[in-house]
Amino acid sequence: MVSLWGSKNDEEEEDQDGTSNDGEGSRPNSGRRGRDADERTRLLPPRNDGYLDPDDPAVSPYNLWSVRALRYFSVLFLMISFIWWVLLFVSIFVSPPMMNTRGSGFFDFSYTTLTVGNLIIAILFFSIPSKVMEVSSLVITALLLIDMIIIVSAKKIRDEEGFVGIASVVWATVMALYNVLTDRVVAWGKKEEEERLTGRKETRRSLREWCAVLTSAVIMIVMIIVVILLTATLILRTRDATLAPQGERYFVDGDKYEVHLNCIGNVTYNANGKRTPTVMVEAGEMPFEDTFDDWVYGAYHNGTIDRYCYWDRPGMAWSDNAPSPHSAGMSADALSEALARAGEQGPWILVSGGIGGIYSRIFSSRHVHDVQGIFLIDALHEDLLYKVGAPGPGFILWARGIIAPLGLDRLPAALFKGRSREDRVYGKTSYQSGKFIKAKLQENLVANSLTKNEVSQARNIQSDVTPLVVISSGIEVRKDGEWEAKQKDLTTLTQKLLAWDVVNGAPHEVWRTYEGRTTLEKRLGELMEFVR
Secondary structure (H helix, E strand, O other): OOOOOOOHHHHHHHHHHOOOOOOOOOOOOOOOOOOOOOOOOOOOOOOOOOOOOOOOOOOOHHHOHHHHHHHHHHHHHHHHHHHHHHHHHHHOOOOOOOOOOOOOOHHHHHHHHHHHHHHHHHHHOOOOOOHHHHHHHHHHHHHHHHHHHHHHHOHHHHHHHHHHHHHHHHHHHHHHHHHHHHHHHHHHHHHHHHHHHHOOOOOOOOHHHHHHHHHHHHHHHHHHHHHHHHHHHHHHHHHHOOOOOOOEEEEEOOOOEEEEEEEEOOOOEOOOOOEOOEEEEEOOOOOHHHOOHHHHHHHHHOOOOOOEEEEEOOOOOOOOOOOOOOOHHHHHHHHHHHHHHHOOOOOEEEEEEOOHHHHHHHHHHOOOOOEEEEEEEOOOOHHHHHHHOOHHHHHHHHHHHHHHHHOOOHHHHHHHOOOOHHHHHOOOOHHHOHHHHHHHHHHHHHHHHHHHHHHHHHHHHOOOOOOEEEEEEHHHHHHOHHHHHHHHHHOOOOOOEEEEEEEOOOOOOHHHOHHHHHHHHHHHHHHHHHHO
């Protein structure tokens, strides 16, 4: 009986005459013969048809120069995108020349981050094309194309994003489309090489390839969700841009950005023919329209004041963001320029609350002869600016800004809580916008350095004969001894203190209570009568 695997003698005889000894001498041997079978023996004979095994490393789309060139281009584009990403990251803190935008800059950063991630995924899974990858890239491309059209066509959004934002979204769209093309070319190259080297197109995948396809699919689905959120937030921004401001917007700082300024009432004169002071209101932590508007308008309506002006600091409500860094003194200069362009002039009575007191004090020191009164409402003392400039809150603001373009809080509020354009632009949810967050981040970055130096200088320059009124929150004074001491110190800014009231039961925003509102209007009226 002949052994299935042959024998050593048979092999030796074949080596001599090149034929088998099984009775068919003219038939060449096509089976595996040799030693007895063991664990190292192949169960199937090697192919001798001139084709390679599909698992052979030589079967690769990289054999084609076109595929290799696309990979080199992908790496090059990734390097370019990363350099742009670094520039945008730096511009959040310090605006490079010609790269300042009138918006927050967080959308530009988001699109570039998306581009970098898209290219990294394409390079990691370059040689393993899949239908999921191709379809996902097409969906991302379509959504980014919609974003590009919105940014370019909506004037206010286009102005806020500038060439930096437009370039970022266009580059993101082009790179997403490039990834679709790359995936198609690599799939074609893989098919060509398989047919050339193995004789057929390979339809199966190894476990490693399936894991790669699954991983890339999960990542691409996450990226699609991110782009959908970006698009939805952008649509919401476009909707908010249709809300027209009261008053006007004026270019400042070499026409780099616009700020919103509004004046209500007519210019009046006293019995001596002198112009009656206009109340200049500086809001605190939130926009004027959501905080001061009610009680100041009430004072105007009641005849306590004849005329008042207010503005939105850079990044607040209808004002654009300023280049970074941006200090309180820079804001005071922006206000001065806006007033000049609007044709507004003093004399002024400065009314401010919270951190707005820092801004109005600097403005007062730079307009000593025009400021005839200072009215501080639970104002922040310069010695407490270290709390504003603390690293912890600064990092939180930066992190909030990075995710702000996703609209994780704004979108649900608009869809399920009925938040309006007014709420998002200057109202109770305006703090969620990228512009507002950028303004607060800028405030944080220089609070304990530039801003503190400016307000310290302002205190030395301030005229001692300027009438002063200080109103403090009873809750804040009793809760924090340091706050109470600093409120007392604010009463010594000038030597002409008219009144210092601590309103019992009133919060930091003193006008939120009836007693607080009554006290504010009463003291403001007394200050107006004193300077007339």
